[in-house]
Amino acid sequence: MVLDTTTLRIAFALMALLLGLLFYFFVYRTTHAPYSGWWCVALALFLTGALAFLLDGTPLQRWANPMGHVLLVSGAVSVWSSARTLRRSPPEPLMFVAAPAATLVACALDSPATNTWAGGPVFLASMALMFGLATREMWPAGPAYTRVRIPMTASVGLVSVFYTGRLIAFLTDGPGGPTFELFFGSAITTMFTMVLLVVVSFSMAGLISEQQTRALHMVATRDDLTGLLNRKAFLDLAAAVLKDPAATQGTGALILADLDHFKSVNDTHGHAAGDLALQAFAGACRDTVRSADLVGRYGGEEFVLLIPGASAGRAESIAGEVSRRLAQVPTVDGLEMPTVSYGVALYDAGTSDVEDFIAAADRALYVAKSRGRNRTVHSDRIV
Template identity: 50%
Template sequence: MMLDTTTLRVSFGMVALTLLVLFYFVAYRSSRSAYCGWWCVALGLFLGGSVAYLFDGTSQQVWTNPLGSTLLVAGASSVWAGTRALRMLTFSWPWFLAAPVVTAVAAAIDDPADNTWAGGAVFLALMSFMVGLASRELWLVRPSPTDLLRREATFSPSVRVLSVLSGGFSVFYAARTIVFVAVGPDAVAFDRYLGSEVTTLVTTVLLAAVSFGMTSLSYERETEELRTRATRDGLTGLLNRTEFMRQAAAEWRSKHRSGAHGSLILADLDFFKTVNDTYGHPAGDYALQTFAATCRGIVRSSDLVGRYGGEEFIIFLPNLPAERAEQIARSISERLRATATPNGMAFPTVSYGIASASADSDLIDAIDRADRALYEAKSLGRDRVILSDDGRPAT
């Protein structure tokens, strides 16, 4: 026996309330992420819309029915806003409010006192449209170029699942819109397959599934953020020393097993203390960040770049000879010389020491040789490249 609409709406409201409480305390309070916040807002609005519909058939229907439709569309708009937050896109109140306002106006002028489907076509169409926009935003979620360069991008399957679920829900509401306009809400084709009872059941299942997906996504993002903090330098975004040594050692072993070679670069910003003393620590931070960004823009995605300590950086270039590493170091300095700096500050020059990988050496040995070459570059006047193999300066 099919449950009546009122019972289903009460059940839906209880599910929405339970999910809201659980999601708020389990996901949002731990992550404080914008997309989790928007999903909490959406659950609250869906709950409010369901409660408002419970007054259909009473003297309060004249305002609760339009309110219910408006709250549900606002909930769909919140889902869209959350997906935009997931993509780090800006939020716009006019775009957010447009759909709920149009829904409210359409319902208010369509005899809401006697018509439980006041503004029904507009409501259904906008629900489909806003959820469809959310599905599109989820589908477009991609790792950032910086993450791809760092070789750390993790694309959560939760995002793709959420996109498919919301896309299917959008199609469902699009079908409701078409059939509603074609035959009306009282037709058997609409009432039996696309009416309020079926929709409430579908929406209840969807809310549970999406809430689970959002919780999973929040957990994955939080775990990724903790991992990033543990492996990345907070100022430059490069690998920190510990993580660089771990990854470079693994890469080193792999390359030597295959007989491949590579090069290691140690770079040090010249007279860096003078920059801090003359222009202030923000200028020094800018110099470090600019150097890091320049390195990322020149090296390959397979190369490793790390902050070795202070103003010293380290780069491992698998499968590249020392001569090519010298060219890369020179390219970095040339690009830095062309970089605009604040307050008329001259960008500090950089000294480089380069060691080539060989079958009879290890990572520590290569770092030691590169460090000796870097020391020689400093002693010869800085702003130059020294290859450890023969001690010759770059031209």
């Protein structure tokens, strides 16, 4: 069966139009996610590019054909820009101009009025490069690289590989050669790209839903001011750690911290200064502990840290390092960061109740404050 290129291009344009409208009204307008916005731009450019090629073979081919190539390259650049925003990297304005401009010049110098493949090598190389760069941006995504992103990344990568193959076949076989027509002709390319764009679009919609769910979870488990775990989230996660001794050899330490004379900071410098002190302490904790450790705001100026596998000496060292980092935070208008008192309790494989564990650290914290503050006291050493 011979594929009708014109019909496929019309179908591709209609598909791009439908996907673009769906993304704009049901995704971008509700989330304002940058990558969904760039994807809407890419679909609009692919739509207009496909329509421009419908004028091939008419007197308008002179300008419509180069414009189609430029629009498709611009769409590929938009895909790359969308991929960059997934990693919170800004788009590259220079590349957005450079690749389409190079394509336009190459097409204009290659008899576009009679040659439907005017500037073909530059066009194909630009498409392969842009989709390749987009794949590179999507690939090293770390913990955020979930199963939702796998088909999206694979599809964009396949487009890059396909255009690379088109470029090689174009240079070795020519646009009219049997190999090029059989595997990389316009009809095959339109159908192939159509299928992969649908896969990418649905994958991106799934990614947006996943990220919204993650954002809602973050709001529910994080303290608004410090960004640390809130009290409930900390208690739930700490209970899970205590129930899984195999993950940490069943031992560890809990540190309960309280900022000394915090009320005087608010009374003397205002609540904004107090908020700054709380945020500075939270930052000092994040800079000190490991990713496997738990840090939460227990309430007011009290914080709690769970350090799996830590000994009494290690816990005291962590407390000292947090205080050292806090003291180094630059301040203004005479504000000095408060000192901190710490109560430490150790746990073993027999410890199961988080509240009792915290109560032991709280008793040690009370002793630290009664002994003059700005010190660390261990619950097993209270006399």
